[in-house]
Each structure stands twice: as structure tokens, then as C-alpha cells.
Amino acid sequence: MKKTSPARPVLSVAGLSVRFRMRGGRHVAAVTDATFDLAAGECLALVGESGCGKSVLASALLGLLPANAETSGAAVLDGDTDLVTAGERVLARTVRGRRIGLVPQSPAAHLTPVRTVRAQLEETLRELTGVRGPAVGPAARAAAGRAAFPADHLDRYPHELSGGLAQRAATALALIGDAPLLLADEPTTGLDRELVERTVDELRRHTDRGRALLLITHDLAAAGRIADRVAVMYAGRIVELADAERFFGRPGPRHPYARGLLEALPEREFAPIPGMPPELADLPAGCAFAARCPRADERCGLQPSFENGVACHHLTGVEIHRAEEPADA
Ligand SMILES: Nc1ncnc2c1ncn2[C@@H]1O[C@H](COP(=O)(O)OP(=O)(O)OP(=O)(O)O)[C@@H](O)[C@H]1O
Ligand code: NI
Secondary structure (H helix, E strand, O other), X not given: OOOOOOOOOXXXXXXXXXEEEOHHHOEEEXXXXXXXXXXXXXXXXXXXOOOOOHHHHHHHHHOOOOOOEEEEEEEEEOOOEEOOOOOHHHHHHHHEOOOEEEXXXXXXXXXXXXXXXHHHHHHHHHHHOOOOHHHHHHHHHHHHHHXXXXXXXXXXXXXXXXXXXXXXXXXXXXXXXXXXXXXXXXXXXXXXXXXXXXXXXXXXXXXXXXXXXXXXXXXXXXXXXXXXXXXXXXXOEEEEEEEHHHHHOOOOOOOHHHHHHHHOOOOOOOOOOOOOOOOOXXXXXXXXXXXXXXXXXXXXXXXXXXXXOEOOOOOOHHHHHHHOOHHHO
16 A cells, blocks of 8 residues: 655645643644645544644644634645635535545534434535535435445434444435545544444545545544554644554654653553643643653654654654665665
8 A cells, every 4th residue: 555756745744833822822833834745645644642732733724723723834725725714604615525535533422403404415416516406315325335335324314323323323414425535533543343344444445445544533443443553642743653563563662752752552552651742731841741751862852853754853864774675775
């Protein structure tokens, strides 16, 4: 599944930062300097502990940040639309649903409770596609089928669906606009392992059909199953951006935080990283992970730059070199 120098990225994020203005002049630095590209047919998993800024980054891409947010940097969709500076009119009319399909975090809350799945699919079809009249019914069945939502459940209301079927209904809605970029924020929360696997495998299939997928999750096992690349976020910053095969296999993660995250998995060491992430309203001047890092020393009082896919003072040239593609060396 490895990609070699893909064509123009579907999404190109550069130096994206989001801060929230709080009372008393304080700021919450939710996202700092996020930079990554995402190509068609590629899945990038954005992982990290709760509160590290994943959903805020997603909201920034969708233009759904609250009024107290201050944004800088760029997030260019398909080479022509900067999502950071585009106005709400453009985002509402041409981007959300049409160019970015959102697979929501809690499908039950995202679906309209008083309307059947069929009614919601038909409404979205009328809104986002030219389908009208007698063609709407078959189109709704086809839309359900694309997300493996069973046709004999179309007349159910959201509360009559299991978690897995609600997720499929939400995915079916997200796919209707044929958006080249899919953004899935914790699409597997609350699902059991088998449903997690089914849900992410389905998302992978849509990626293999040429969409770009940004999968936000703290489920590393799910990310390892379908991602081509992994971006690890800590305290608002991407601290490592790696090829998934190398990250989950050999040589493994390079940043001490990423390493700790992976070792915390039940199927690995099952050893949680001691301590807590810092307050985003009160970040240290240097590396935000230093207080929890087994390798921390005085160098960590300075913010490490992000180089060769990782931001850490402790990675020597040798370690960085070893993790690079032979072709890149
Ligand atoms: N409107 C807001 N005003 C102030 N702070 C906010 C606002 N929205 C989010 N935050 C803060 O931004 C930080 C990042 O939150 P975010 O929801 O992006 O985390 P996350 O990585 O998605 O976590 P989770 O895995 O729990 O979903 C949190 O500290 C949160 O409290
Ligand atoms: Ni979130």
C-alpha cells in the first residue's frame, strides 16, 4: 500500500495552529504548527491521547471552530481552496459534504432522531446530488449499500439501530457527496472489536477506491490495521509522522512518546506512560513531553524542531537515518 511521490495532494496542511481565547487573556494552544499532506488513495491516521487537539484540527479543516478560536497557517484542499481563509458561505455550500465527507464521532447524535434512515439519505441525496423524483428511492438504496447498511433496516429510526448500524448509516451519509476527502473523527468509539474492524475495513475500501482518508483515533490497533501513514500528536503538536509499516513494525516509532503509546497497548507491554499531558493553557517553553520522558535532559528546555518526520532532541543522526527509506538516503 506504499505510495511513491503521489500527484498533487488532496489536502496540504502547513503550519496550522489553533488557539482559543479564554477569559482573563489566557490562551489554550490546541493545535500548534501542524504540517502534513494527504494524497488520493491514502489513509493518514492522526493518533494521540484524549485532549491532544485531534478534533480541533478536524474542526479547523471543516470551518467549524467556535468564535473564540484564532487560526493561522494553511490547509489547502485540492490545490485551490485554503480551508483556513475560506468564508463560511464557501465552506457550507461547496466544501462540507461535497469536498469533505465527515464520518462523525457519535453517529447516534449526528443522525436526526425523528427521521428514518431512508428519509435522511433521500434528503442528503437531493441536497448534494442532482437526483430527483423516482430516481431518489433507488439512489438511497445504493447509498446505503455503499456503506453496507442493510436495505431492510432503511425504515428504522436511529434509536432502533445498533451502534454498528448507526455508524454505517452515518458513513452512508458521509459518502453521498462523493467527496475526495473523508474525515473520520473517532468513527469506532463505543464499538466492540469486531465492529471496529468491520468499520475501519470499510473506510479502507473507500480509500482504495481513490478517496483520501484522515482517520482520527486513539485506537492504535485500528490505525495499524488500515493506515498508510501515522501522525502522532502530543499536546497540540505532531511529534512524529511515519510510514505505518515502519511505525507498527520495524524499526518502530522513534519519538519517545510514540514509542510509549505503542507499548501501552494490551497486546504489547501494556505499560501506560506515567504522568499526564500538560495543560494546553500552560505549555512549557520546550518539549511538552519532557516531564514524562525517560530520555529528557537539559536540551529539552528548547522546543525541538520537526525534522525527518520527528521532533525530538534525542534522535541522533544514526537513528533518523536508520528509519529512512533506503531510496531517500
Ligand atoms: N471551544 C474551546 N475553548 C477552549 N478550549 C477548547 C475548546 N474546544 C476544545 N478545547 C480544548 O482543546 C484541546 C483539544 O481538544 P480536542 O477535542 O481536539 O482533543 P482530542 O485530541 O480530539 O481528544 P479526544 O481523543 O478526547 O477526542 C482540549 O484541551 C480542549 O479542552
Ligand atoms: Ni476528539
